[in-house]
Amino acid sequence: MTETSTPADAKTTRRIELREQIGELVREHFELLPEPSPDESPLSMPLYGPEEVNGALECLLEQQVTMGSRVAAFERQFADFMGSKHAIMVNSGSSANLIAISVLCQQAVKNGLRPGDEVIVPAVTWSTTIAPILQLGCVPVLVDIDEQTLNLRPESIEEAASDRTKAIMPVHLLGNPVDMEPLMDAARERDMWVIEDTCESLGSEIGGKKVGSFGHFGTFSFYFSHHITTIEGGMVVTDDQQLADLARSLRAHGWSRDMSNRPEIEAANPHVDPYFLFVNVGYNLRPMESQAAFGAVQLRRLHEFNEQRRANALILGTALERYSDHLRLVSEQQGGRSTWFGFSVILEDAETRARLRDHLEARKIATRPIVAGNLAQQPAFRDNPHRVVGSLSTATSIGERGLFIGNHPNLTPAHLEHIVTAFDDFFS
Numbered sequence: 001m002t003e004t005s006t007p008a009d010a011k012t013t014r015r016i017e018l019r020e021q022i023g024e025l026v027r028e029h030f031e032l033l034p035e036p037s038p039d040e041s042p043l044s045m046p047l048y049g050p051e052e053v054n055g056a057l058e059c060l061l062e063q064q065v066t067m068g069s070r071v072a073a074f075e076r077q078f079a080d081f082m083g084s085k086h087a088i089m090v091n092s093g094s095s096a097n098l099i100a101i102s103v104l105c106q107q108a109v110k111n112g113l114r115p116g117d118e119v120i121v122p123a124v125t126w127s128t129t130i131a132p133i134l135q136l137g138c139v140p141v142l143v144d145i146d147e148q149t150l151n152l153r154p155e156s157i158e159e160a161a162s163d164r165t166k167a168i169m170p171v172h173l174l175g176n177p178v179d180m181e182p183l184m185d186a187a188r189e190r191d192m193w194v195i196e197d198t199c200e201s202l203g204s205e206i207g208g209k210k211v212g213s214f215g216h217f218g219t220f221s222f223y224f225s226h227h228i229t230t231i232e233g234g235m236v237v238t239d240d241q242q243l244a245d246l247a248r249s250l251r252a253h254g255w256s257r258d259m260s261n262r263p264e265i266e267a268a269n270p271h272v273d274p275y276f277l278f279v280n281v282g283y284n285l286r287p288m289e290s291q292a293a294f295g296a297v298q299l300r301r302l303h304e305f306n307e308q309r310r311a312n313a314l315i316l317g318t319a320l321e322r323y324s325d326h327l328r329l330v331s332e333q334q335g336g337r338s339t340w341f342g343f344s345v346i347l348e349d350a351e352t353r354a355r356l357r358d359h360l361e362a363r364k365i366a367t368r369p370i371v372a373g374n375l376a377q378q379p380a381f382r383d384n385p386h387r388v389v390g391s392l393s394t395a396t397s398i399g400e401r402g403l404f405i406g407n408h409p410n411l412t413p414a415h416l417e418h419i420v421t422a423f424d425d426f427f428s
Protein backbone atom coordinates (compact mmCIF):
# COMPACT_ATOMS: atom_id res chain seq x y z
CA MET A 1 0.00 0.00 0.00
CA THR A 2 1.36 3.50 -0.81
CA GLU A 3 1.31 6.24 1.84
CA THR A 4 -1.85 7.79 0.41
CA SER A 5 -3.82 4.62 -0.37
CA THR A 6 -6.62 3.53 1.98
CA PRO A 7 -7.99 0.10 2.98
CA ALA A 8 -10.87 0.75 0.54
CA ASP A 9 -8.37 1.25 -2.32
CA ALA A 10 -6.64 -2.00 -1.36
CA LYS A 11 -9.95 -3.87 -1.48
CA THR A 12 -10.75 -2.42 -4.90
CA THR A 13 -7.31 -3.42 -6.21
CA ARG A 14 -7.75 -6.95 -4.88
CA ARG A 15 -11.24 -7.20 -6.38
CA ILE A 16 -9.87 -6.21 -9.77
CA GLU A 17 -7.10 -8.79 -9.43
CA LEU A 18 -9.62 -11.47 -8.56
CA ARG A 19 -11.81 -10.55 -11.51
CA GLU A 20 -8.82 -10.83 -13.82
CA GLN A 21 -8.03 -14.26 -12.39
CA ILE A 22 -11.65 -15.37 -12.80
CA GLY A 23 -11.52 -14.11 -16.41
CA GLU A 24 -8.39 -16.19 -17.04
CA LEU A 25 -9.99 -19.27 -15.51
CA VAL A 26 -13.08 -18.86 -17.70
CA ARG A 27 -10.87 -18.53 -20.79
CA GLU A 28 -8.93 -21.66 -19.85
CA HIS A 29 -12.17 -23.53 -19.22
CA PHE A 30 -13.38 -22.73 -22.74
CA GLU A 31 -10.03 -23.79 -24.25
CA LEU A 32 -10.47 -27.19 -22.62
CA LEU A 33 -13.99 -27.83 -23.93
CA PRO A 34 -14.06 -30.85 -26.29
CA GLU A 35 -14.38 -30.20 -30.01
CA PRO A 36 -17.93 -31.03 -31.22
CA SER A 37 -18.06 -34.50 -32.76
CA PRO A 38 -18.18 -34.31 -36.57
CA ASP A 39 -20.41 -37.40 -36.57
CA GLU A 40 -23.23 -35.52 -34.86
CA SER A 41 -25.12 -32.56 -36.22
CA PRO A 42 -27.49 -31.03 -33.67
CA LEU A 43 -29.95 -28.27 -34.57
CA SER A 44 -27.69 -25.76 -32.86
CA MET A 45 -24.49 -25.56 -30.83
CA PRO A 46 -23.53 -22.97 -28.23
CA LEU A 47 -22.20 -19.86 -29.96
CA TYR A 48 -20.80 -18.05 -26.97
CA GLY A 49 -17.36 -18.09 -25.40
CA PRO A 50 -15.30 -16.58 -22.58
CA GLU A 51 -15.91 -12.96 -23.56
CA GLU A 52 -19.69 -13.32 -23.24
CA VAL A 53 -19.43 -15.31 -19.99
CA ASN A 54 -16.98 -12.82 -18.48
CA GLY A 55 -19.28 -9.95 -19.47
CA ALA A 56 -22.22 -11.65 -17.74
CA LEU A 57 -20.12 -12.56 -14.69
CA GLU A 58 -19.01 -8.96 -14.35
CA CYS A 59 -22.67 -7.93 -13.96
CA LEU A 60 -23.19 -10.55 -11.24
CA LEU A 61 -19.94 -9.77 -9.43
CA GLU A 62 -20.50 -6.03 -9.59
CA GLN A 63 -24.08 -6.63 -8.46
CA GLN A 64 -25.52 -4.70 -11.40
CA VAL A 65 -28.13 -7.15 -12.53
CA THR A 66 -31.49 -5.56 -13.35
CA MET A 67 -32.06 -3.47 -16.49
CA GLY A 68 -29.60 -0.58 -16.50
CA SER A 69 -26.68 0.97 -18.35
CA ARG A 70 -25.59 -2.19 -20.19
CA VAL A 71 -29.07 -2.69 -21.64
CA ALA A 72 -29.09 0.98 -22.72
CA ALA A 73 -25.64 0.60 -24.34
CA PHE A 74 -26.64 -2.58 -26.18
CA GLU A 75 -29.84 -0.91 -27.40
CA ARG A 76 -27.76 1.97 -28.84
CA GLN A 77 -25.35 -0.49 -30.48
CA PHE A 78 -28.26 -2.46 -31.96
CA ALA A 79 -30.09 0.64 -33.21
CA ASP A 80 -26.88 1.84 -34.94
CA PHE A 81 -26.38 -1.59 -36.51
CA MET A 82 -29.95 -1.58 -37.84
CA GLY A 83 -29.87 2.06 -38.91
CA SER A 84 -32.98 2.56 -36.73
CA LYS A 85 -33.64 5.50 -34.42
CA HIS A 86 -34.77 3.44 -31.42
CA ALA A 87 -34.14 -0.06 -30.10
CA ILE A 88 -35.94 -1.43 -27.05
CA MET A 89 -34.62 -4.66 -25.55
CA VAL A 90 -37.04 -7.21 -24.07
CA ASN A 91 -36.79 -10.70 -22.59
CA SER A 92 -37.69 -12.69 -25.75
CA GLY A 93 -38.68 -12.45 -29.41
CA SER A 94 -42.21 -13.38 -28.39
CA SER A 95 -42.24 -10.38 -26.03
CA ALA A 96 -40.97 -8.22 -28.89
CA ASN A 97 -44.02 -9.21 -30.97
CA LEU A 98 -46.33 -8.71 -27.97
CA ILE A 99 -44.95 -5.22 -27.32
CA ALA A 100 -45.25 -4.20 -30.97
CA ILE A 101 -48.89 -5.26 -31.24
CA SER A 102 -49.73 -3.86 -27.79
CA VAL A 103 -48.26 -0.47 -28.68
CA LEU A 104 -50.37 -0.30 -31.83
CA CYS A 105 -53.45 -1.12 -29.72
CA GLN A 106 -52.96 1.92 -27.45
CA GLN A 107 -55.62 4.62 -27.65
CA ALA A 108 -52.86 7.23 -27.95
CA VAL A 109 -51.84 5.80 -31.35
CA LYS A 110 -53.72 7.52 -34.14
CA ASN A 111 -55.47 4.99 -36.44
CA GLY A 112 -54.16 2.23 -34.16
CA LEU A 113 -55.48 -1.31 -33.91
CA ARG A 114 -58.83 -1.80 -32.20
CA PRO A 115 -60.53 -5.07 -31.10
CA GLY A 116 -61.80 -6.93 -34.16
CA ASP A 117 -59.28 -5.32 -36.52
CA GLU A 118 -57.43 -7.72 -38.79
CA VAL A 119 -53.70 -8.38 -39.10
CA ILE A 120 -52.29 -10.30 -42.08
CA VAL A 121 -49.76 -13.03 -41.21
CA PRO A 122 -48.20 -15.89 -43.17
CA ALA A 123 -49.63 -19.34 -42.37
CA VAL A 124 -46.09 -20.65 -41.85
CA THR A 125 -44.42 -18.91 -38.93
CA TRP A 126 -43.84 -19.35 -35.20
CA SER A 127 -46.86 -19.46 -32.87
CA THR A 128 -45.97 -16.21 -31.13
CA THR A 129 -46.12 -14.19 -34.33
CA ILE A 130 -49.87 -14.80 -34.23
CA ALA A 131 -50.58 -15.20 -30.49
CA PRO A 132 -50.32 -11.47 -29.55
CA ILE A 133 -52.84 -10.58 -32.27
CA LEU A 134 -55.40 -12.81 -30.56
CA GLN A 135 -54.30 -11.83 -27.06
CA LEU A 136 -55.06 -8.19 -27.90
CA GLY A 137 -58.49 -8.99 -29.34
CA CYS A 138 -57.57 -8.63 -33.02
CA VAL A 139 -58.08 -11.20 -35.78
CA PRO A 140 -55.22 -12.90 -37.63
CA VAL A 141 -55.71 -13.31 -41.39
CA LEU A 142 -53.60 -16.21 -42.59
CA VAL A 143 -52.19 -16.08 -46.11
CA ASP A 144 -50.25 -18.69 -48.04
CA ILE A 145 -46.50 -18.63 -48.62
CA ASP A 146 -44.50 -18.71 -51.83
CA GLU A 147 -43.36 -22.21 -52.76
CA GLN A 148 -39.81 -21.10 -53.68
CA THR A 149 -38.91 -18.62 -50.91
CA LEU A 150 -41.33 -19.88 -48.19
CA ASN A 151 -42.25 -16.25 -47.48
CA LEU A 152 -45.55 -14.42 -47.88
CA ARG A 153 -45.82 -12.44 -51.12
CA PRO A 154 -46.42 -8.67 -51.32
CA GLU A 155 -49.52 -9.36 -53.47
CA SER A 156 -51.07 -11.02 -50.42
CA ILE A 157 -52.06 -7.58 -49.16
CA GLU A 158 -54.35 -7.02 -52.16
CA GLU A 159 -55.71 -10.56 -52.02
CA ALA A 160 -56.34 -10.57 -48.26
CA ALA A 161 -57.32 -7.05 -47.26
CA SER A 162 -60.84 -6.23 -46.05
CA ASP A 163 -62.17 -3.00 -44.54
CA ARG A 164 -61.04 -4.27 -41.12
CA THR A 165 -57.45 -5.05 -42.15
CA LYS A 166 -55.17 -2.57 -40.41
CA ALA A 167 -51.76 -4.26 -40.26
CA ILE A 168 -49.49 -6.89 -41.74
CA MET A 169 -46.75 -8.91 -40.09
CA PRO A 170 -44.34 -10.07 -42.79
CA VAL A 171 -42.11 -12.80 -41.35
CA HIS A 172 -38.62 -13.17 -42.82
CA LEU A 173 -38.71 -16.95 -42.56
CA LEU A 174 -35.55 -18.99 -41.98
CA GLY A 175 -33.22 -16.08 -42.81
CA ASN A 176 -34.81 -15.36 -46.20
CA PRO A 177 -35.86 -11.70 -46.67
CA VAL A 178 -39.41 -10.87 -47.73
CA ASP A 179 -39.60 -8.65 -50.84
CA MET A 180 -40.09 -5.52 -48.73
CA GLU A 181 -40.22 -2.62 -51.24
CA PRO A 182 -43.41 -3.74 -53.03
CA LEU A 183 -44.87 -4.87 -49.72
CA MET A 184 -44.28 -1.43 -48.18
CA ASP A 185 -45.80 0.26 -51.26
CA ALA A 186 -48.95 -1.86 -51.00
CA ALA A 187 -49.15 -1.31 -47.22
CA ARG A 188 -48.76 2.47 -47.62
CA GLU A 189 -51.50 2.54 -50.23
CA ARG A 190 -53.88 0.98 -47.70
CA ASP A 191 -52.52 2.88 -44.70
CA MET A 192 -51.53 -0.35 -42.97
CA TRP A 193 -49.14 -0.80 -40.08
CA VAL A 194 -46.17 -3.05 -40.85
CA ILE A 195 -44.50 -5.14 -38.14
CA GLU A 196 -41.59 -7.17 -39.52
CA ASP A 197 -41.06 -10.34 -37.52
CA THR A 198 -37.31 -10.65 -38.01
CA CYS A 199 -36.78 -13.22 -35.25
CA GLU A 200 -35.24 -15.69 -37.74
CA SER A 201 -33.31 -13.19 -39.88
CA LEU A 202 -31.04 -10.78 -38.01
CA GLY A 203 -28.62 -9.31 -40.55
CA SER A 204 -30.49 -10.44 -43.71
CA GLU A 205 -30.90 -7.78 -46.38
CA ILE A 206 -33.06 -6.94 -49.37
CA GLY A 207 -32.01 -4.28 -51.87
CA GLY A 208 -28.99 -3.58 -49.64
CA LYS A 209 -31.19 -2.65 -46.63
CA LYS A 210 -31.48 -4.70 -43.45
CA VAL A 211 -34.78 -6.46 -42.90
CA GLY A 212 -36.53 -5.28 -39.76
CA SER A 213 -35.81 -1.65 -40.70
CA PHE A 214 -38.55 -1.20 -43.34
CA GLY A 215 -41.72 -1.33 -41.25
CA HIS A 216 -43.08 0.64 -38.30
CA PHE A 217 -41.57 -2.03 -36.07
CA GLY A 218 -38.95 -4.74 -36.51
CA THR A 219 -38.85 -7.52 -33.92
CA PHE A 220 -35.92 -9.84 -33.10
CA SER A 221 -35.19 -12.93 -31.02
CA PHE A 222 -31.90 -13.70 -29.28
CA TYR A 223 -32.94 -17.18 -28.24
CA PHE A 224 -30.12 -19.70 -27.81
CA SER A 225 -30.13 -21.03 -31.40
CA HIS A 226 -30.70 -17.71 -33.21
CA HIS A 227 -28.27 -15.49 -35.16
CA ILE A 228 -26.96 -14.01 -31.94
CA THR A 229 -27.89 -15.13 -28.48
CA THR A 230 -28.45 -13.56 -25.08
CA ILE A 231 -29.71 -17.06 -24.05
CA GLU A 232 -33.27 -15.67 -23.97
CA GLY A 233 -33.90 -12.15 -25.21
CA GLY A 234 -35.35 -9.96 -27.91
CA MET A 235 -35.47 -6.46 -29.36
CA VAL A 236 -37.92 -4.09 -31.00
CA VAL A 237 -36.75 -1.35 -33.37
CA THR A 238 -38.68 1.63 -34.67
CA ASP A 239 -38.00 5.10 -36.10
CA ASP A 240 -41.06 6.62 -34.40
CA GLN A 241 -40.56 8.43 -31.09
CA GLN A 242 -44.15 7.92 -29.89
CA LEU A 243 -44.08 4.17 -30.64
CA ALA A 244 -40.68 3.86 -28.90
CA ASP A 245 -41.94 5.71 -25.81
CA LEU A 246 -44.99 3.47 -25.57
CA ALA A 247 -42.85 0.35 -26.03
CA ARG A 248 -40.50 1.45 -23.23
CA SER A 249 -43.46 2.13 -20.95
CA LEU A 250 -45.29 -1.14 -21.70
CA ARG A 251 -42.04 -3.10 -21.22
CA ALA A 252 -41.74 -1.84 -17.64
CA HIS A 253 -45.09 -1.90 -15.80
CA GLY A 254 -46.60 0.92 -17.86
CA TRP A 255 -44.71 3.59 -15.94
CA SER A 256 -43.58 6.92 -17.33
CA ARG A 257 -39.96 6.66 -16.19
CA ASP A 258 -38.40 5.66 -19.52
CA MET A 259 -40.51 7.93 -21.74
CA SER A 260 -39.02 10.96 -23.51
CA ASN A 261 -42.14 13.03 -22.70
CA ARG A 262 -41.87 12.22 -18.99
CA PRO A 263 -41.74 15.91 -17.89
CA GLU A 264 -45.07 16.70 -19.60
CA ILE A 265 -46.69 13.53 -18.20
CA GLU A 266 -45.53 14.41 -14.70
CA ALA A 267 -46.72 18.00 -15.05
CA ALA A 268 -50.16 16.74 -16.13
CA ASN A 269 -50.37 14.43 -13.06
CA PRO A 270 -49.11 16.53 -10.16
CA HIS A 271 -51.13 14.48 -7.66
CA VAL A 272 -49.08 11.29 -8.33
CA ASP A 273 -45.54 10.69 -7.07
CA PRO A 274 -43.48 10.69 -10.31
CA TYR A 275 -41.40 7.81 -8.95
CA PHE A 276 -44.27 5.42 -9.69
CA LEU A 277 -46.42 7.12 -12.27
CA PHE A 278 -48.33 4.55 -14.33
CA VAL A 279 -49.64 5.90 -17.63
CA ASN A 280 -50.22 2.69 -19.61
CA VAL A 281 -51.54 -0.78 -18.80
CA GLY A 282 -48.16 -2.46 -18.98
CA TYR A 283 -46.25 -5.70 -18.55
CA ASN A 284 -42.89 -6.60 -17.14
CA LEU A 285 -40.88 -7.81 -20.14
CA ARG A 286 -37.53 -6.37 -19.09
CA PRO A 287 -34.20 -8.02 -19.91
CA MET A 288 -31.30 -8.32 -17.47
CA GLU A 289 -27.89 -6.65 -17.58
CA SER A 290 -26.16 -10.01 -18.08
CA GLN A 291 -28.22 -10.57 -21.25
CA ALA A 292 -27.13 -7.20 -22.62
CA ALA A 293 -23.49 -8.00 -21.77
CA PHE A 294 -23.85 -11.19 -23.84
CA GLY A 295 -25.57 -9.33 -26.68
CA ALA A 296 -22.92 -6.62 -26.94
CA VAL A 297 -20.22 -9.22 -27.61
CA GLN A 298 -22.43 -11.32 -29.87
CA LEU A 299 -23.43 -8.40 -32.08
CA ARG A 300 -19.74 -7.73 -32.82
CA ARG A 301 -19.48 -11.37 -33.99
CA LEU A 302 -22.69 -11.35 -36.08
CA HIS A 303 -21.08 -10.60 -39.43
CA GLU A 304 -18.66 -13.51 -39.06
CA PHE A 305 -21.50 -15.81 -37.91
CA ASN A 306 -23.72 -14.88 -40.83
CA GLU A 307 -20.95 -15.26 -43.43
CA GLN A 308 -20.36 -18.78 -42.08
CA ARG A 309 -24.08 -19.58 -42.28
CA ARG A 310 -24.08 -18.42 -45.91
CA ALA A 311 -20.94 -20.44 -46.75
CA ASN A 312 -22.44 -23.60 -45.19
CA ALA A 313 -25.70 -23.15 -47.11
CA LEU A 314 -23.78 -22.76 -50.36
CA ILE A 315 -21.85 -25.99 -49.74
CA LEU A 316 -25.00 -27.96 -48.83
CA GLY A 317 -27.04 -26.43 -51.66
CA THR A 318 -24.39 -27.17 -54.27
CA ALA A 319 -23.94 -30.75 -53.05
CA LEU A 320 -27.68 -31.51 -52.91
CA GLU A 321 -28.56 -30.00 -56.27
CA ARG A 322 -27.81 -33.33 -57.93
CA TYR A 323 -30.90 -34.74 -56.19
CA SER A 324 -33.19 -32.10 -57.69
CA ASP A 325 -35.40 -34.85 -59.17
CA HIS A 326 -36.24 -35.89 -55.61
CA LEU A 327 -36.00 -32.79 -53.47
CA ARG A 328 -36.32 -29.05 -53.73
CA LEU A 329 -34.20 -26.43 -51.98
CA VAL A 330 -35.41 -23.05 -50.72
CA SER A 331 -34.59 -20.21 -53.16
CA GLU A 332 -32.96 -17.09 -51.81
CA GLN A 333 -35.27 -14.10 -52.42
CA GLN A 334 -34.23 -12.25 -55.59
CA GLY A 335 -32.28 -9.10 -54.69
CA GLY A 336 -31.85 -10.35 -51.13
CA ARG A 337 -29.14 -11.84 -48.92
CA SER A 338 -30.42 -14.68 -46.78
CA THR A 339 -28.70 -15.57 -43.51
CA TRP A 340 -29.89 -19.18 -43.73
CA PHE A 341 -31.46 -19.99 -40.38
CA GLY A 342 -31.20 -23.76 -40.72
CA PHE A 343 -31.15 -25.53 -44.06
CA SER A 344 -34.43 -26.81 -45.44
CA VAL A 345 -35.36 -29.31 -48.12
CA ILE A 346 -38.77 -30.22 -49.53
CA LEU A 347 -39.34 -33.83 -50.49
CA GLU A 348 -41.66 -35.39 -53.06
CA ASP A 349 -44.15 -36.63 -50.51
CA ALA A 350 -44.73 -37.09 -46.77
CA GLU A 351 -43.67 -40.72 -46.89
CA THR A 352 -40.22 -39.87 -48.37
CA ARG A 353 -39.88 -37.08 -45.83
CA ALA A 354 -40.51 -39.54 -42.98
CA ARG A 355 -37.98 -42.02 -44.38
CA LEU A 356 -35.31 -39.33 -44.88
CA ARG A 357 -35.96 -37.96 -41.37
CA ASP A 358 -35.43 -41.43 -39.82
CA HIS A 359 -32.34 -41.98 -41.97
CA LEU A 360 -30.76 -38.66 -40.89
CA GLU A 361 -31.73 -39.02 -37.22
CA ALA A 362 -30.13 -42.50 -37.18
CA ARG A 363 -26.90 -40.74 -38.22
CA LYS A 364 -27.35 -38.21 -35.40
CA ILE A 365 -28.33 -35.44 -37.80
CA ALA A 366 -31.12 -33.62 -35.97
CA THR A 367 -34.17 -32.60 -37.99
CA ARG A 368 -37.45 -30.83 -37.44
CA PRO A 369 -40.39 -29.78 -39.60
CA ILE A 370 -40.25 -26.42 -41.39
CA VAL A 371 -41.26 -24.22 -38.47
CA ALA A 372 -44.63 -25.75 -37.48
CA GLY A 373 -46.36 -26.32 -40.81
CA ASN A 374 -49.66 -24.64 -41.60
CA LEU A 375 -50.65 -22.85 -38.37
CA ALA A 376 -54.31 -22.70 -39.44
CA GLN A 377 -54.37 -26.44 -38.64
CA GLN A 378 -52.99 -26.00 -35.12
CA PRO A 379 -55.66 -26.08 -32.37
CA ALA A 380 -54.59 -22.73 -30.87
CA PHE A 381 -55.41 -20.88 -34.08
CA ARG A 382 -58.00 -23.21 -35.65
CA ASP A 383 -60.16 -22.85 -32.52
CA ASN A 384 -59.85 -19.06 -32.16
CA PRO A 385 -61.15 -16.23 -34.35
CA HIS A 386 -59.21 -16.03 -37.59
CA ARG A 387 -59.68 -15.72 -41.33
CA VAL A 388 -57.97 -17.79 -44.00
CA VAL A 389 -57.29 -16.57 -47.54
CA GLY A 390 -57.40 -19.29 -50.20
CA SER A 391 -56.61 -22.93 -49.57
CA LEU A 392 -53.18 -22.43 -47.91
CA SER A 393 -52.14 -25.44 -49.97
CA THR A 394 -48.45 -24.51 -50.08
CA ALA A 395 -48.29 -24.02 -46.31
CA THR A 396 -49.96 -27.42 -45.81
CA SER A 397 -47.68 -29.14 -48.26
CA ILE A 398 -44.53 -27.56 -46.78
CA GLY A 399 -45.71 -28.83 -43.39
CA GLU A 400 -46.06 -32.34 -44.76
CA ARG A 401 -43.03 -32.53 -47.05
CA GLY A 402 -40.50 -30.07 -45.58
CA LEU A 403 -37.49 -31.00 -43.48
CA PHE A 404 -35.19 -28.64 -41.58
CA ILE A 405 -31.64 -29.46 -40.49
CA GLY A 406 -29.35 -27.29 -38.39
CA ASN A 407 -27.11 -24.74 -40.09
CA HIS A 408 -25.01 -22.72 -37.70
CA PRO A 409 -21.56 -21.12 -37.61
CA ASN A 410 -20.04 -24.01 -35.63
CA LEU A 411 -20.56 -26.56 -38.40
CA THR A 412 -17.12 -27.67 -39.62
CA PRO A 413 -16.23 -29.07 -43.09
CA ALA A 414 -16.37 -32.51 -41.44
CA HIS A 415 -19.94 -31.91 -40.25
CA LEU A 416 -20.97 -30.75 -43.72
CA GLU A 417 -19.39 -33.83 -45.27
CA HIS A 418 -21.21 -36.05 -42.76
CA ILE A 419 -24.53 -34.44 -43.76
CA VAL A 420 -23.88 -34.68 -47.50
CA THR A 421 -22.77 -38.31 -47.19
CA ALA A 422 -26.00 -39.12 -45.33
CA PHE A 423 -28.04 -37.65 -48.22
CA ASP A 424 -25.84 -39.53 -50.76
CA ASP A 425 -26.49 -42.81 -48.92
CA PHE A 426 -30.22 -42.14 -48.82
CA PHE A 427 -30.61 -41.33 -52.49
CA SER A 428 -28.29 -44.08 -53.69
Ligand SMILES: Cc1ncc(COP(=O)(O)O)c(C=O)c1O
Nearest residue numbers: 092093094126199200221222223
Ligand atom coordinates in the same frame (compact mmCIF):
# COMPACT_ATOMS: atom_id res chain seq x y z
C1 LIG B 1 -40.62 -16.13 -36.57
C2 LIG B 1 -40.47 -16.16 -35.08
N1 LIG B 1 -41.14 -15.24 -34.35
C3 LIG B 1 -41.04 -15.20 -33.01
C4 LIG B 1 -40.26 -16.10 -32.32
C5 LIG B 1 -40.21 -16.04 -30.83
O1 LIG B 1 -38.92 -15.78 -30.31
P1 LIG B 1 -38.53 -16.27 -28.85
O2 LIG B 1 -38.28 -17.73 -28.91
O3 LIG B 1 -37.27 -15.49 -28.53
O4 LIG B 1 -39.64 -15.92 -27.95
C6 LIG B 1 -39.56 -17.08 -33.03
C7 LIG B 1 -38.73 -18.07 -32.29
O5 LIG B 1 -38.04 -18.88 -32.79
C8 LIG B 1 -39.66 -17.11 -34.44
O6 LIG B 1 -39.03 -18.04 -35.16
